[in-house]
Amino acid sequence: MKPYKLPALPFAYNALEPTIDEMTMKVHHDEHHRGYVDKLNDALEPYPDLQKRVEELLASLHTLPVDLKDDVANNAGGHANHSLYWTILTPRSQRGPSGELGSAIASKFGSFEKFQSQFTECAAQHFSNGWAWLASDAHGALSVFATKDHESPISRALTPLLVLDVWEHAYYLKHQNRRAEYIKGFWKIVNWKEVGKRWEDVRTKGATNREWKMTG
Numbered sequence: 001m002k003p004y005k006l007p008a009l010p011f012a013y014n015a016l017e018p019t020i021d022e023m024t025m026k027v028h029h030d031e032h033h034r035g036y037v038d039k040l041n042d043a044l045e046p047y048p049d050l051q052k053r054v055e056e057l058l059a060s061l062h063t064l065p066v067d068l069k070d071d072v073a074n075n076a077g078g079h080a081n082h083s084l085y086w087t088i089l090t091p092r093s094q095r096g097p098s099g100e101l102g103s104a105i106a107s108k109f110g111s112f113e114k115f116q117s118q119f120t121e122c123a124a125q126h127f128s129n130g131w132a133w134l135a136s137d138a139h140g141a142l143s144v145f146a147t148k149d150h151e152s153p154i155s156r157a158l159t160p161l162l163v164l165d166v167w168e169h170a171y172y173l174k175h176q177n178r179r180a181e182y183i184k185g186f187w188k189i190v191n192w193k194e195v196g197k198r199w200e201d202v203r204t205k206g207a208t209n210r211e212w213k214m215t216g
């Protein structure tokens with residue numbers, strides 16, 4: 001049995017329209033994400049001892065054999081990042097973060113709107129393929145940054161809370177080169193309840209290298 005599996009989407013393919021159209025979602029989930037899962041299974045097939053949870057793999061990339069490291073970084077990262085991305089999207093978005101997460105964001109960035117513009121600029125300015133993140137360290141310090149390719153914050157000992165895929169495959173069919181339009185739409189489909197749960201875990205448990213229910 002293959003250790004890594006493609007998780008089902010938590011919504012219908014067309015549920016996030018008009019921000020993310022049905023065709024993009026099908027290709028993104030069924031082809032791109034599946035590709036990372038398949039390649040991760042292939043890469044680790046000869047190494048049963050290394051078939052750990054993707055979070056553990058990403059937290060310990062430096063311990064992997066040199067000829068395996070890039071393959072695992074790309075495909076475990078691709079698998080983990082997409083699995084997380086699906087969970088923080090929803091057709092029933094709330095207006096913004098509430099409770100403890102809302103307070104933490106306002107305290108760190110000045111206001112939700114200021115956080116939103118910083119995240120938007122980070123996602124819009126990121127050169128080439130990658131991801132924009134809101135992440136926390138083990139002590140609850142929040143930060144916004146982008147990573148290249150499929151690098152995960154987990155490899156930096158940070159816990160991802162919110163993520164936006166800015167690879168062209170995430171938006172090009174619908175928005176072509178208008179990444180700003182895709183980012184604007186993203187704010188209407190964020191699952192703040194899920195992001196809030198992730199923050200609650202960090203706040204109460206603090207750990208970063210643990211299961212985040214994003215591996216499917």
Ligand SMILES: [Fe+2]
Binds near residue numbers: 170
């Ligand atoms: Fe993607």
